[in-house]
Amino acid sequence: MKIGELARLADCTSETVRFYEKTGLLPPPQREANNYRSYGERHLERLRFIRNCRALDMTHEEIHQLLSLMVDPQSDCGGVNQVLDAHICHVDARIAELVQLKAQLDELRQRCQQTQALDACGILQGLAEMETAARPERHTHL
Amino acid sequence: MKIGELARLADCTSETVRFYEKTGLLPPPQREANNYRSYGERHLERLRFIRNCRALDMTHEEIHQLLSLMVDPQSDCGGVNQVLDAHICHVDARIAELVQLKAQLDELRQRCQQTQALDACGILQGLAEMETAARPERHTHL
């Protein structure tokens, strides 16, 4: 099948497929006489796998790891489990960050209960006076 | 004061300051005879304001809006409140997305309780079979 059909079946665009090929996530397919890319079922399976991982917000690197761990039929799925556990930790960490951020924002929002002069606005005062409390470094990509 | 001192006082780097100038978030300062940038208190206040907004994960565009809304001393803070409310909505939306994602990941993780052969691993099966359920479009930048 051609790239457009593959993309449709995996719910993405042709550009995304070409991008995955360029970055090594998807192996280069065969070409037809007219230089069009020609894909088979294996490609579709792999692309769907990748898209599913992306739907779970995994990075390309995490996906790469999974794909590498899957090539050796002798190996067990311990590595796979580790990658997933680590990813779940990222998500947990990001949720915690955002919940904390949300609390800060709510507190700031409380400071101005009605429309008033700029000078009196508690939000602007808050934004001016906040201690640029060295914001926690990102440990996640989310 | 010179750029390095300004940056230190606002807890960022000189590169970041120059970047803000280039993108129009910070106005170009005067220059000394040697072409060094020369900043005053007003610049520091503005930079701190920007850094505080960034610490709250606002985008440059949101910050731009706030800064624009602040220049007219006649106006009230209704616009400011709106920007903040919209931002809080973004954070709420992102938290909801991630919580939902976390649930999906936990469910997937359940499918493989011990290290086993790749073929049997419920996680890999899950990743292969998941319906690429057109993942919800991002409405936020977070």
Added chain:
DNA sequence: TGTTGACCTTGAAGTTGCTACAGGGTGTTA
């Protein structure tokens, strides 16, 4: 036969908010 339209090709540039050079100039101290 010509042409329209849908599809394919490559490569480069844009997105966000910086960070990290490279290659130079300036200024103070030893």
Added chain:
DNA sequence: TAACACCCTGTAGCAACTTCAAGGTCAACA
């Protein structure tokens, strides 16, 4: 005079794509 910390400009890199430009291919229709 040299070392060193600081400043300057401009460019490239990150992630994961998206968009655009400029063109090639192919089937169908008048």
